[in-house]
Amino acid sequence: MAWDFSTDPEFQEKLDWVAWFCKEEVEPLEYVFPYAVRSPDPKVKAYVRSLQQQVKDQGLWALFLDEELGGPGLGQLKLGLLNEIIGRYPSAPQMFGAAAPDTGNMEMLAAYGTDEQKKRWLEPLLNQEMFSAYSMTEPQGGSDPNLFTTHANRDGDEWVINGEKWFTSAGRVADILFVMCTNGMFVVPRETLGVEIMPEPRNHNHIKYTDVRVPLDHLLGPEDGAKVLAQRRLGGGRIHHAMRTIAQCTLAFDMMCERALSRESHGKIIGEHQMVQEKIADSYASIKMLRLFVLETAWKIDNTSTAEARTDIAAVKYTMAKVLREVSFNALHILGSLGTTDLTPLQAMYAGAPTMGIADGVDEVHKATVARRVLKEYRPHEGNWPTEYYPAKREAAWVKMQPKLDADPELRASAEAYQKYLARRR
Numbered sequence: 001m002a003w004d005f006s007t008d009p010e011f012q013e014k015l016d017w018v019a020w021f022c023k024e025e026v027e028p029l030e031y032v033f034p035y036a037v038r039s040p041d042p043k044v045k046a047y048v049r050s051l052q053q054q055v056k057d058q059g060l061w062a063l064f065l066d067e068e069l070g071g072p073g074l075g076q077l078k079l080g081l082l083n084e085i086i087g088r089y090p091s092a093p094q095m096f097g098a099a100a101p102d103t104g105n106m107e108m109l110a111a112y113g114t115d116e117q118k119k120r121w122l123e124p125l126l127n128q129e130m131f132s133a134y135s136m137t138e139p140q141g142g143s144d145p146n147l148f149t150t151h152a153n154r155d156g157d158e159w160v161i162n163g164e165k166w167f168t169s170a171g172r173v174a175d176i177l178f179v180m181c182t183n184g185m186f187v188v189p190r191e192t193l194g195v196e197i198m199p200e201p202r203n204h205n206h207i208k209y210t211d212v213r214v215p216l217d218h219l220l221g222p223e224d225g226a227k228v229l230a231q232r233r234l235g236g237g238r239i240h241h242a243m244r245t246i247a248q249c250t251l252a253f254d255m256m257c258e259r260a261l262s263r264e265s266h267g268k269i270i271g272e273h274q275m276v277q278e279k280i281a282d283s284y285a286s287i288k289m290l291r292l293f294v295l296e297t298a299w300k301i302d303n304t305s306t307a308e309a310r311t312d313i314a315a316v317k318y319t320m321a322k323v324l325r326e327v328s329f330n331a332l333h334i335l336g337s338l339g340t341t342d343l344t345p346l347q348a349m350y351a352g353a354p355t356m357g358i359a360d361g362v363d364e365v366h367k368a369t370v371a372r373r374v375l376k377e378y379r380p381h382e383g384n385w386p387t388e389y390y391p392a393k394r395e396a397a398w399v400k401m402q403p404k405l406d407a408d409p410e411l412r413a414s415a416e417a418y419q420k421y422l423a424r425r426r
């Protein structure tokens with residue numbers, strides 16, 4: 001019987017190495033050289049490269065890519081376990097060549113790019129010689145691609161793009177922008193004439209594309225294929241994101257428990273007060289449930305496909321936002337005034353929880369997807385009563401047992417006695 005929650009020892013060794021590397025090398029780097037991966041300082045760059053070489057030597061570089069797309073092809077379950085470790089350290093995904101939004105964009109390039117496009121964009125992105133952004137959301141369109149209007153018109157041997165995009169993360173510092181148009185996905189170098197980045201918001205950019213001209217070979221994948229490419233970006237990515245969220249929840253939980261044992265109030269350590277215990281117990285169970293759900297979904301993708309696991313992928317998406325909200329709130333609360341400051345990760349974690357319910361599709365849209373897909377598996381009942389209506393079930397059971405009761409008068413007598421007894425009690 002195949003039902004096993006253990007990690008095979010060989011892969012566990014990899015996980016142990018990743019945990020060691022993150023704690024010993026990545027975490028100190030974060031405090032001494034924040035945003036080191038994008039640093040223009042040659043000394044810092046060389047230092048980052050030497051750490052990244054260690055990751056490459058372990059065969060863990062760009063680990064999100066399938067084997068046929070040029071990555072290690074770990075599968076979603078193993079990737080999930082790895083992300084559970086690296087998610088604790090904000091800069092770790094970049095140290096493993098696995099940071100959004102580049103990952104999703106690289107996935108699209110690896111799956112749909114021509115050899116020439118891969119050479120031009122995928123290789124430098126993989127080597128972090130280039131960075132990218134993803135321009136999909138529109139100011140008037142939000143979560144609904146049917147409302148998008150950004151369009152590319154063909155003019156001789158060029159495409160001419162016109163439109164407006166909203167919340168393109170890191171667009172300002174990207175070398176290339178993946179622009180979702182109503183008639184296809186286009187790769188636009190940021191410095192192309194007509195690309196105008198609005199002063200605000202600073203980090204997630206509002207970008208106007210006015211008569212932006214790119215050569216024909218800047219269309220990625222088929223014409224009119226933008227929605228399919230967009231789906232490709234999101235499937236597995238959500239599972240990795242969910243495991244990184246679990247890493248954040250676990251960090252908050254660890255802080256909560258440490259504090260519960262360290263502070264005293266009204267004659268006891270606070271971990272002995274029942275309302276603190278309740279927060280610890282609820283958070284513990286929520287993290288466990290989410291972790292099992294995410295890993296089972298990853299396993300399902302590995303054993304079927306992203307499409308088959310779509311209901312669970314969507315359910316994971318809004319559940320992780322809910323669990324992060326709950327656990328980071330509990331931890332922040334138990335740390336008291338310190339929790340409300342920016343001297344620990346908790347304030348940012350709690351403030352970031354609502355963001356998680358919006359980025360990558362708002363909760364409502366994912367919930368509607370889940371409900372719609374789940375309801376496809378059900379049928380309305382016939383007549384006025386639900387299938388589990390007791391009187392109807394009782395009647396059907398008598399009909400079903402009739403031949404056995406006919407064959408055995410003593411059994412019939414017992415059944416009739418039961419019937420009378422139960423009728424008296426009702």
Ligand SMILES: Cc1cc2nc3c(=O)[nH]c(=O)nc-3n(C[C@H](O)[C@H](O)[C@H](O)COP(=O)(O)OP(=O)(O)OC[C@H]3O[C@@H](n4cnc5c(N)ncnc54)[C@H](O)[C@@H]3O)c2cc1C
Pocket residue numbers: 101133134135136137139141142143144166167168169204355358359360361362363364365368
């Ligand atoms: C941190 C962050 C990073 C992001 N990065 C990128 C990026 O790199 N590239 C990019 O293109 N986009 C990015 N986005 C944008 C993201 O895709 C959108 O925020 C998201 O699709 C929602 O669009 P909106 O913000 O316009 O909200 P709206 O669509 O206006 O939704 C607002 C609210 O309306 C309600 N609502 C909306 N639709 C429905 C519905 N169908 N059913 C019920 N209620 C509904 C919900 O309550 C929702 O919260 C990012 C967003 C965030 C927060």
